[in-house]
Amino acid sequence: MTEDVHGERARLGRRGLLAAGAVGVVAATAGAAHAEEATAPAPDRTITLTGTLPTGAPDFVHLPFDVPPGVREIAVSYRYDRPTVPPGTPGNSCDIGLFDERGTDLGGRGFRGWSGGFRTEFAVSREQATPGYLPGPIRPGKWHVVLGPYQVAPQGLAYRVDVTLRFGAPGGEFAPAYPPERARGRGRAWYRGDCHVHTVHSDGRRQPAEVAAGAREAGLDFIVSTEHNTSSAHGVWGPLAGPDLLILLGEEVTTRNGHWLALGLRPGEFVDWRYRSRDEALPRFARQVRRQGGLVVPAHPYCPYVACQWKFGYEHADAVEVWNGPWTYDDESAVDGWDAQLAVALRDGRSWLPAMGNSDAHSAPQAIGSPHTVVLAEDLHRDAVLAGLRAGRSWLAESAAVRLEFTATGHGRQAGIGEELAVPADAPVDVRLDVSGVPNGTVRFLTDEGQLHQESLPAEGAGTVVWRTTASLAAFVRAEVRHPRADGTPGRGNAMGAELPWGPMAALTNPIVLRVRR
Structure with a gap:
C-alpha cells in the first residue's frame, strides 16, 4: 500500500509562501493571510x-x-x-x-x-x-x-x-424517503407482484422511476426492490410508490455459493453476503430476515453462471424462485427440482416450499413483470402480501394477460392454491382449472407421480379443464399451462433429445395438497 504525496507537497508549498510573505508585507496583510489559512x-x-x-x-x-x-x-x-x-x-x-x-x-x-x-x-x-x-x-x-x-x-x-x-464542511444530512407499507387494495384478492428487480443502485441500467413506471405498465400491484448486496435504494422509493403500487424493500444477497432474495426488509436494513455454504453463516442471516417478518428465497437456483447456482440447501428457505426471466433450461431444471421436493416433503409430513416467479429485470429489453407471482392476500399491505407468499397461496404468470383459477372439490369441500383438502381415501376429487390468455396452450395436471392429465386450449387461449382423482392416488395436484413448442406441437411427456419436451411456461401454480381423512 502506498500513499500519494501530492497533497503533502501542496500543503508545504502553501506554508512556504505564507512564511515568505510575512517578511515583506505589512502586519495587516499577514493577519488577513493567516485568517484565510485558518478558514480555507x-x-x-x-x-x-x-x-x-x-x-x-x-x-x-x-x-x-x-x-x-x-x-x-x-x-x-x-x-x-x-x-x-x-x-x-x-x-x-x-x-x-x-x-x-x-x-x-x-x-x-x-x-x-x-x-x-x-x-x-x-x-x-x-x-x-x-x-x-x-x-x-x-x-x-x-x-x-x-x-x-x-x-x-x-x-x-x-x-x-x-x-x-x-x-470541508460536512454538508446537510440525507433524508431518506421510504415507501409506505400499504397501498389501496381490494381487500382479500389476488395481487400481482414482481419480487426481483434491479436499478442503477446495483447492476441495472434503469432508474427507480423507470422501474416503477414499468411495473404499472405491466399491470402489477406491487414490486420488491432487490439490489445486489446493498440497501441504498430503500430511501428513494417513497415518491414512486402510490395508492396503485405497493413497493416493498429487500436485497439480493449475492454470495459465492448462490444468490438469495431477502424480501420484506425494514427500511435501511442491510444483509451481509460475505460467506460460502461451508461457513454455515446462512442460518444467522435467515434469522435476521425472519425476525422482521421477511422471507428467504433462493434465486435462480440452477443458473449456470459462476457463483449463481444454489449450494446452501433449502432448510432455511421460505420459498424458491423457480422461474427467472424468459423461460430457459435452468428454469425447467428448477421446476423439476422443486417438484421433487414437494413429493418428499409431503411424504415425510413436512411443510412444503412454495414456488415463485420473477423477472430479475435489469435493463431494456428485459421486461418488468415477466414473469411475476400472483398472490392471494388479505389486502395490499406488506405483512399480508408476505403472508400469502409464505403460505404458497400463489401462482406464477408470464404476464397480466394470463388469468386462471385452480380448485379441488371433493366430499362437500373445496380447496384452492396453497390450501389442503382432507377427504376419505377413495372419495372422488374433481380438479378444475379455468384459464385464459394462452392461445393454443397446453394444460398439464401433475401429482407426486408426475403428469396424469393433459389437454389443449383452443386458439383463443381460454378454456376449462376438469380431471378426477382421489387422495389415495395423489398427495398433491398442481397445474402448468405451456405455450406450444417452437415447432408448433403441444409438447409430449418423455421426449428425449436437444429440445425441451414442452413449450415455454405461461403459468404455473403452487399445489393443492390432498390429505386422506382418517
Whole structure:
C-alpha cells in the first residue's frame, strides 16, 4: 500500500509562501493571510492502494486507509489488469465496496456500500452518495475498501485503488424517503407482484422511476426492490410508490455459493453476503430476515453462471424462485427440482416450499413483470402480501394477460392454491382449472407421480379443464399451462433429445395438497 504525496507537497508549498510573505508585507496583510489559512479547507489528499491477488485469493480482501478529521467526501476509483488467459480459463474479475470506521465484521454496522463490478468509481458524503452507497457521516478512523476477486487469472490480479479525501464542511444530512407499507387494495384478492428487480443502485441500467413506471405498465400491484448486496435504494422509493403500487424493500444477497432474495426488509436494513455454504453463516442471516417478518428465497437456483447456482440447501428457505426471466433450461431444471421436493416433503409430513416467479429485470429489453407471482392476500399491505407468499397461496404468470383459477372439490369441500383438502381415501376429487390468455396452450395436471392429465386450449387461449382423482392416488395436484413448442406441437411427456419436451411456461401454480381423512 502506498500513499500519494501530492497533497503533502501542496500543503508545504502553501506554508512556504505564507512564511515568505510575512517578511515583506505589512502586519495587516499577514493577519488577513493567516485568517484565510485558518478558514480555507485543506487540499484534497489521495491515498493509493496497490497489490496483486494470487489465484486462490480470499473471496473478500479488505484494504484499510485512515480518514482524519475534517473530511467532507471520500471518492474512490479502481482498476485492475486483465491479462490474456488460455481458452476455457477464467480471466480477472473484481468487485468493490466500502466499510466505514465501525469495522468490517460480518453482519456488523460498518457497511457503506457495494457496486460489485458495475462501477469503477464512487463517492460518499454526509448528504449524498453514488447509487449503491449510503450517504452518512464521514467520521475519522480506519475505513476499508473491500475487493471481491470474483475470478483470478493464473497470472494473478494486480489492482490499484485511489482513495481521495476531500476536506470541508460536512454538508446537510440525507433524508431518506421510504415507501409506505400499504397501498389501496381490494381487500382479500389476488395481487400481482414482481419480487426481483434491479436499478442503477446495483447492476441495472434503469432508474427507480423507470422501474416503477414499468411495473404499472405491466399491470402489477406491487414490486420488491432487490439490489445486489446493498440497501441504498430503500430511501428513494417513497415518491414512486402510490395508492396503485405497493413497493416493498429487500436485497439480493449475492454470495459465492448462490444468490438469495431477502424480501420484506425494514427500511435501511442491510444483509451481509460475505460467506460460502461451508461457513454455515446462512442460518444467522435467515434469522435476521425472519425476525422482521421477511422471507428467504433462493434465486435462480440452477443458473449456470459462476457463483449463481444454489449450494446452501433449502432448510432455511421460505420459498424458491423457480422461474427467472424468459423461460430457459435452468428454469425447467428448477421446476423439476422443486417438484421433487414437494413429493418428499409431503411424504415425510413436512411443510412444503412454495414456488415463485420473477423477472430479475435489469435493463431494456428485459421486461418488468415477466414473469411475476400472483398472490392471494388479505389486502395490499406488506405483512399480508408476505403472508400469502409464505403460505404458497400463489401462482406464477408470464404476464397480466394470463388469468386462471385452480380448485379441488371433493366430499362437500373445496380447496384452492396453497390450501389442503382432507377427504376419505377413495372419495372422488374433481380438479378444475379455468384459464385464459394462452392461445393454443397446453394444460398439464401433475401429482407426486408426475403428469396424469393433459389437454389443449383452443386458439383463443381460454378454456376449462376438469380431471378426477382421489387422495389415495395423489398427495398433491398442481397445474402448468405451456405455450406450444417452437415447432408448433403441444409438447409430449418423455421426449428425449436437444429440445425441451414442452413449450415455454405461461403459468404455473403452487399445489393443492390432498390429505386422506382418517
